[in-house]
Amino acid sequence: MSYCWAPKIRYNTINAVTASFYQMISLTNVSGPGEISYNSITNGGTSTPIALALINNYGETAPFNVYNNFIISTSTSSTYYQMSVTSSSYLNIYHNSFRYTTTLTGNRALFVTNNNGFSSNVRIVNNIFQTTGANVSCIGFSGTNLATTKSILLSATTIITTKVLVQ
Numbered sequence: 182m183s184y185c186w187a188p189k190i191r192y193n194t195i196n197a198v199t200a201s202f203y204q205m206i207s208l209t210n211v212s213g214p215g216e217i218s219y220n221s222i223t224n225g226g227t228s229t230p231i232a233l234a235l236i237n238n239y240g241e242t243a244p245f246n247v248y249n250n251f252i253i254s255t256s257t258s259s260t261y262y263q264m265s266v267t268s269s270s271y272l273n274i275y276h277n278s279f280r281y282t283t284t285l286t287g288n289r290a291l292f293v294t295n296n297n298g299f300s301s302n303v304r305i306v307n308n309i310f311q312t313t314g315a316n317v318s319c320i321g322f323s324g325t326n327l328a329t330t331k332s333i334l335l336s337a338t339t340i341i342t343t344k345v346l347v348q
Contacts, residue, residue: 183208184209184210187212187214187215189216193222194221195221195222195230197223197224204228207231210234211233212238214244214245215246218246223253224252224253224254225254229261230252231250231264233266234268235267237270241271244271244272244302245271247273247275248275248276249277251278253280254290261288262290263281264277264290265291266291266292266293268294274304275304275305275308276307279311279319280312281312288312289321290310290312290319293321
């Protein structure tokens with residue numbers, strides 16, 4: 182879904198056993214107080230269950246919320262993320278459960294990137310991240326000053342893994 186105001190994606194069950202190179206929920210150039218909530222997503226392929234890009238990048242400050250989602254991925258064939266956030270602002274990610282059962286290096290349950298300095302006011306609060314494998318990270322950050330500035334709030338989060346990687 183692209184170029185829309187405050188979309189609401191709620192109460193879906195998505196089972197993608199062998200989907201490849203697609204997103205189950207994909208939003209680009211979206212503004213306003215929208216939400217992705219109460220979804221259950223099972224991904225057995227090489228897809229990214231939730232992909233968000235350019236959220237609230239037109240001066241909108243009402244937060245877009247991603248909450249109460251359950252995402253499980255069992256991808257063993259490629260490097261992917263359960264949720265990717267690219268160049269987005271005023272985004273709240275809270276009360277989600279991420280379970281990633283893979284051993285591939287580079288996989289992330291949540292990946293936030295800051296292309297062209299756009300990502301700010303992203304709050305990651307009260308989520309549960311569980312991964313398997315020694316080379317898998319729960320959360321990855323990439324981009325100019327993204328992980329070292331106060332534009333990202335990461336708090337009250339349960340992490341069940343071997344490490345959190347900041348690139």
